[in-house]
Amino acid sequence: MIDLKQYIRDIPDFPKKGIIFHDITPLLQNAKAYEAAIDRMADMLDGGGIDYLVGIESRGFIFASALAMKLRTGLVIVRKPGKLPYVTINASYDLEYGSDSLEVHRDAIHQGSRVVLVDDLLATGGTAKAAGDLIEKLGGDIAGCCFLVELTELEGQKKLSPYPVWSVVKYEA
Numbered sequence: 001m002i003d004l005k006q007y008i009r010d011i012p013d014f015p016k017k018g019i020i021f022h023d024i025t026p027l028l029q030n031a032k033a034y035e036a037a038i039d040r041m042a043d044m045l046d047g048g049g050i051d052y053l054v055g056i057e058s059r060g061f062i063f064a065s066a067l068a069m070k071l072r073t074g075l076v077i078v079r080k081p082g083k084l085p086y087v088t089i090n091a092s093y094d095l096e097y098g099s100d101s102l103e104v105h106r107d108a109i110h111q112g113s114r115v116v117l118v119d120d121l122l123a124t125g126g127t128a129k130a131a132g133d134l135i136e137k138l139g140g141d142i143a144g145c146c147f148l149v150e151l152t153e154l155e156g157q158k159k160l161s162p163y164p165v166w167s168v169v170k171y172e173a
Contacts, residue, residue, distance in 0.1 A: 004040075004169050007033040008149065022149050022171065024120055028062065037168060038066045041118075041146055044166040045071060048143055051113040052076045056131050057083070057102070060119035063148060067118060076108045076115070078131045089137055093130035102127070104134045111139035122147040122167060125159030132160070 007027035014021040027033045041063060045053075052074040055064025061077060068075040081090060081103050088103040109115060115135050117128050128145050135142060142163050150156065150167035157165045 002033055002036040004033060004037055004148075008169065022121065022151075024059065024148065027148075037148055038063065038070060040168045041067055041148065041166070042070045044168075045116055045144075045146060048116070049114055050116050050143060052109060052115045052140070054078055054104075054115055054117045054131060054135060056117065056119040056127055059121070060117075063120060063146075064118035067146075076104065076135075078102050078104045078134060089134055091130040091133045091137075093126040094124070100127075102130050102134060104131075104138070106138065109135055109138040109140040113140045114143045115140040116143050117145040118147075119145075120148045122150040122156040122160075122165065123154045125154075125156030128156070129159045132163070 004027060007030055009023045009026055011021040011023050027037060050073045053064045053068045054076045055061040057079045065075055081101055084103055084105055086105045089106050090101055090103045092101040117131050119128060122128060132142050144164035144166060145160050147167045148169060150170045152170050152172045
């Protein structure tokens with residue numbers, strides 16, 4: 001089994017002093033490591049009766065699109081404001097180093113659709129929570145949240161409760 005942490009490099013003080021950025025680009029550059037990451041995420045989700053995977057901008061797209069193909073589900077993208085061409089709904093959220101907002105097309109999810117949120121990293125949970133709020137406003141049922149990396153010391157899972165949270169790689173303080 002491939003140790004995926006070997007393919008994630010730590011960059012201190014990015015995007016600001018005191019933050020350690022877990023850079024997944026080396027993992028993406030290695031076909032076997034990327035495939036292993038997708039396979040592990042798919043194993044966590046397989047059999048869940050999922051209608052849509054929701055990829056959160058931007059690195060979430062990398063994982064959600066590959067997973068959607070593998071699991072044969074639909075793909076919905078949640079983006080930063082002003083990036084989607086049709087009518088959208090919006091949610092704002094706080095990051096560990098600032099604030100931002102997300103948008104989704106208002107017709108992206110149908111009432112009662114089973115949805116899993118997908119992103120590269122779970123930190124404080126603010127981004128995923130905002131994406132989940134958007135999906136719920138559209139009538140979607142969140143079956144869970146799936147991440148490549150989780151920073152457990154930031155307790156993002158608490159913000160996403162009561163949804164199940166699945167992470168392939170965990171970093172502790």
